[in-house]
Amino acid sequence: MAELTYRDAVAAGIAQEMRRDPNVVFLGEDVAAAGGVFKATVGLLEEFGPKRVRDCPISEQAILGAAMGAAMTGLRPIAEIMFSDFLAVCWDIVANEMAKMRYMTNGQTAMPVVVRTANGAGSRFGAQHSQSLENWAMAVPGLKVVAPAYPADVKGLLAAAVRDNDPVVFFEQKSLYPMKGEVPDGEHYEPLGKAKVLRRGGDCTIVALAAMVHRAMDAAEVLKREHGIDATVIDVRSLVPLDTQTILTEVARTGHLVTVEENPRLCGWGAEIASIVTEECFWDLDGPIVRITTPHIPLPAADALEDNTLPSVARIVETVRTRID
Amino acid sequence: MSAIPRAKKPTFEIGRETRLELYRLQLELRMCEKRAFDLFLQNLIKGTSHLSLGQEAIAAAFGVAMRPDDWTFCTYRGHAHTLARGVSMASVLGELMGRECGLLAGKGGSMHLTDVERGVMGSYAIIGAHLPIAAGAAWSAQYRGTQQVSVCFFGDGTTNIGAFHEALNFAVVWKLPVVFVCENNLYMEYTPIGAVTAVPNPAGDRAAAYGLPSIVVDGNDADIMYETAVTAITKAREGGGPSLIEARTYRHSGHSRADPAKYRPAGELEEWLKRDPVPTYRERLLRLGVSEGTLKGIEDDTQRKVDEATAIAKASPTPSLDLIDKDVWADGSTAWRN
Numbered sequence: 001m002a003e004l005t006y007r008d009a010v011a012a013g014i015a016q017e018m019r020r021d022p023n024v025v026f027l028g029e030d031v032a033a034a035g036g037v038f039k040a041t042v043g044l045l046e047e048f049g050p051k052r053v054r055d056c057p058i059s060e061q062a063i064l065g066a067a068m069g070a071a072m073t074g075l076r077p078i079a080e081i082m083f084s085d086f087l088a089v090c091w092d093i094v095a096n097e098m099a100k101m102r103y104m105t106n107g108q109t110a111m112p113v114v115v116r117t118a119n120g121a122g123s124r125f126g127a128q129h130s131q132s133l134e135n136w137a138m139a140v141p142g143l144k145v146v147a148p149a150y151p152a153d154v155k156g157l158l159a160a161a162v163r164d165n166d167p168v169v170f171f172e173q174k175s176l177y178p179m180k181g182e183v184p185d186g187e188h189y190e191p192l193g194k195a196k197v198l199r200r201g202g203d204c205t206i207v208a209l210a211a212m213v214h215r216a217m218d219a220a221e222v223l224k225r226e227h228g229i230d231a232t233v234i235d236v237r238s239l240v241p242l243d244t245q246t247i248l249t250e251v252a253r254t255g256h257l258v259t260v261e262e263n264p265r266l267c268g269w270g271a272e273i274a275s276i277v278t279e280e281c282f283w284d285l286d287g288p289i290v291r292i293t294t295p296h297i298p299l300p301a302a303d304a305l306e307d308n309t310l311p312s313v314a315r316i317v318e319t320v321r322t323r324i325d
Numbered sequence: 326m327s328a329i330p331r332a333k334k335p336t337f338e339i340g341r342e343t344r345l346e347l348y349r350l351q352l353e354l355r356m357c358e359k360r361a362f363d364l365f366l367q368n369l370i371k372g373t374s375h376l377s378l379g380q381e382a383i384a385a386a387f388g389v390a391m392r393p394d395d396w397t398f399c400t401y402r403g404h405a406h407t408l409a410r411g412v413s414m415a416s417v418l419g420e421l422m423g424r425e426c427g428l429l430a431g432k433g434g435s436m437h438l439t440d441v442e443r444g445v446m447g448s449y450a451i452i453g454a455h456l457p458i459a460a461g462a463a464w465s466a467q468y469r470g471t472q473q474v475s476v477c478f479f480g481d482g483t484t485n486i487g488a489f490h491e492a493l494n495f496a497v498v499w500k501l502p503v504v505f506v507c508e509n510n511l512y513m514e515y516t517p518i519g520a521v522t523a524v525p526n527p528a529g530d531r532a533a534a535y536g537l538p539s540i541v542v543d544g545n546d547a548d549i550m551y552e553t554a555v556t557a558i559t560k561a562r563e564g565g566g567p568s569l570i571e572a573r574t575y576r577h578s579g580h581s582r583a584d585p586a587k588y589r590p591a592g593e594l595e596e597w598l599k600r601d602p603v604p605t606y607r608e609r610l611l612r613l614g615v616s617e618g619t620l621k622g623i624e625d626d627t628q629r630k631v632d633e634a635t636a637i638a639k640a641s642p643t644p645s646l647d648l649i650d651k652d653v654w655a656d657g658s659t660a661w662r663n
Contacts, residue, residue: 025468051468057498059491062457066495069461072446073396074469077461092488096451097458105439105447106429107652141661142653165655193663242662276662 002185007177009151010040010116013158014078016187018048021076024162027054027063028080028116037082038118038177060090064115068098071113076162084119084133084171091136098167099142114161115169119147120211120262121294121310122175126301132262132294134209135269137169138239144192145239147171149213151181153237156190164192173210173262193241197250201230204256204324207247207273209236212260212311219316227321239269247273248281255286256324260311265296290323292316337555339548343389345615347547348606349623350385354405355603356631357414361404361421365582369639370421374435377405379545379577382602383508384409386550387476390558396446398459398477401436403448406478410443414634419641426641430648446475453488455479456505460496463503463561474561475503476554482513484527493535493569502561504554505569508544510576515588528571537569544572545602548609575600 004012018024026044028036032055035042045053056063060081067079081087087094094115101109121130137145144166148154154172161168198213199220208216213235223229232250236243251257257277259270274289292311300306339347358378364370377384388409391397399406404417412428420427421435428438436450446462449455459477466473483489484507496503507528511518524530529541540557543549550572557568575597579586586594607620653659 054499057491057494059457059495061453061488062460062491062495065454065457065488065492066461066464069446069458069463069475070465070468071461072441072458073462073465073473075465092451092454093457097449097454101447102655103653104429104433104437105441106432106648107657108429108439108441109447110655112655141659240661244662 001182003180004151004183005177006151006154006172006179006181007038007040009154009183010158010172011043012183013155014041014044015047016155017159017162018044018052023074024076024078025052025054025070026078027056027067029056029058029063029082031055031080036080038174040172040177041080060086061093064090064093064098067113067115068093068111071111072101072109076112078114078116078162081115081117083129084117085128085131087117087133087136094137094143094169095140099140103142110165111167112165113167114158115167117169117171118174119171120173120175121299121306122211124301124303124306127298130299130306134171134239135263135267138269138272139267142167143240144168145171146192146237147173147210147239148237149173149176149210149235151179152183152188153190155183156188157192157237159189160192168192171210175211192238193243195237195243195246196235197246198233198235200232202254203229203231204258204320205232205234205247205250205254206258206260206316206320207234207236207270208260209239209269210262212262215311215313215316216260218313219320222313222317223320227317229320229324231320236269244276248277251277252281252284255284257285257289258320258324259291260316261291261293262310263293265293268293287324290319292319337552339551341615343551344548344610344613345619345623346389347385347551348610348620349627350388350409351381351547351603351606352624352627353414353630354381354384354408356627357408357417357634358404360631360635361418362578364418364422364635371423372434373581373583374421375402375581376578377402379597379601380508380510380574381405382547382550382606383506383544383572383574384478386547387506387554390551390554391444391474391476394444394471395474395476395558396444396459396462398446398455398462398475399438399448400452400455400479401448401450402480403438403478404435407438407440407445407448410440410445412440412443412445414631415637418634419638422638423643424638424641425644426638427644431644432648453479453483453486456483456488456492457495460492460501460503463496463501464499466502472562473502474558476506476558477503478506478508480513481507481509481511481518481527483507484531485513485522493567496567497535497537500564500566502564503567504557504561505567507569507571508574509571510574512576512580514580515584526571528569532569535569537567540568541571541573544574545600545605547602547606
C-alpha cells in the first residue's frame, strides 16, 4: 500500500491504463504541459509524449466530439472537462450523441470514452465553478456515472471506466484532490456498479457520495459517541450502474434511510434511491426516508455562505438524531 | 448573394467508367428520394424526413471518390450520403418505413442512418455536432496511421453554430485528415442563408479564419464535385490536413416534408431546375459520346432496383418489440441497476 493524494491517484489511474493499452489517449485543456489546473495529470506528458497526451483549445464541444469520434473508430479516449459546470456548453455531445449512438444504431457503434471532470463545492469558486452535477448525467439513458470518494477508488474506478465499452462520466470532487489515502500497489481495478459499506451499525443507513461520504463518516462517529446511534454508512460510488441490492439490504436491516447529497434538492440522486427503497422495501422501514441536500439555490461563494449551504457534519448529526428515533 | 460559380472544365481527365458511375449513383439517389417522397404521401413513412432532391451531385461525387474504409458523417439530410457509400436502398427505405429490414431495424429512423461496415459513421440530427466527431475519427486515423479520411457533410445553416468554429479550428491545429463539405442550398430551414449570415459565402468566406483556402464550387456539377473531392481527400490522406469546401446547390423541395417552401421567390426553383444535376449530367454524357442505349440501360436498371427495394421494405415486418430493451450498453442490455 502506498499513500497517494486523490489528485495523484488520478494521474496514477490514467498512467496505469495508458501503459496497459496503446489505444488509450488523453486530451483536455491545460492537461499536458501544465499538468492540469488542479495538477491532477502531472507527469503524463513526460511519460507518454505529445501524441497521446494532448492540450486542446478552449473548445469543449471539439474536445468531447473528438473523443467520441476517436472512440467510435478504435481509440479509448479520456477527455477532461476542467470544471463540471462547463459540461453545459458541450452537453449535446454527451447527452445527445455519446449516450444515444449505440441504441439508435441498433448496436452498431462502440463508445469506449471517459469524460473526467472536476465537480462540486468547497473551493469558494461560486455558482459556476462549484456545482454538483452527477444528476444531470444520471438522468440520461446511456451514460454511466461514477463519483469516487477515496484515492484508491479514484484509481480503481478510473481503470474500470477506461476499460468499459460505454461512455462513463467520471466526477472527481475537487475539494478532495489534496486528501491522502492508501492505494494498493501494482495494478488496481474496482468494478463499476458496486456500492461499498464503509461501516455497519444497526440503527440507520446513511447513503452518501463523493465529498459527502467523508462527512457522513464523521457524523456517524459523533452519533455513536455522543448519541448512542449506530449508523451504517454506504459510499454509493457509482450512480449508473446503481448497486440497489447493497442499499436495499442495509436499509432492510436498519429500518431507516438517510441520503446525504451535495446537489441542490430537486431530482437529486437520493430521490431516485428513496423511490426505489419505498417501492421495494417499504415494509422494512421504521420511519420516513430523509434526504439531506444542499438547498435548491445556486451556490454562493463566500466561505461562510458556502459552508452553510452544503450538508455539514453538524447538520447530518442533528437530522439523524431528531428524525431517526 | 454572390453569383453561382460557373461550371468549368475539370483540370484532370475523368474516365468514362467513372462518369457512368457518377451518373448511375446520382440517378439512384434521385429515384430513391423520389420514392421516399411517394411513400410519405402513402403514409407508409412516418415522422419527419429531409430529402436531398437537387443536391445529389455532391453525395455521389464523394461516394465515388472515397476509399471503402473512409468515413462519412452526415446530417439528418443524410439518405443520399448513406446510399452513396453502397448501403442498400431496401435497408434505407426500410428504416424510413420503420421496418425490421431497416438499416437500424427501426431504432433510429430517417435522421440517424448509420452503417459502420460501409463507413457511414452516423447521421446527426443536432446541427453542428458531427463536425467535431468527424474530426475525432480523423484523429484516430492519424494516430493509428491508417490513412483513412473523414468526410463531413453539412448545410449552410451549420456555419453559424459554435461547433462549426470549434471543429474547424481544432482540425487545422491538429492537421487532421478531414474534409468538411458545406452544401449551401441557399436556405437554413425556412430562411434565406444570406439574411442571417455576415458574409456572402457562409463557408468559403470563413475559411481564411482557419488559415484554409476558400473553395466555393458548383455543387450541381458532378465532374467539378468529383475533382474537388479527389483533391481534398488526397490532401487529407497525404497528411496535408483538412479542407473546407462550399458546394453551391439547391433543394428542390422544402426543408422537411412539412415544408411546402412557399418562401422561395417566384421563378427561383425554375431557374435551378435548368441546372438540375441529373439531366444536365445526362446531356453531358451524350455530348461525350455515351450512347442513348447505355444511359437508358442504367436508368431502367436503377428504376428496377428502386422498385425491388420498395417491395422488400413493404414486405418486411415491423421490428420485434424485444429491440426496445436492447443495446443501450455494450453488453447488449439496458440495465442500470442490479
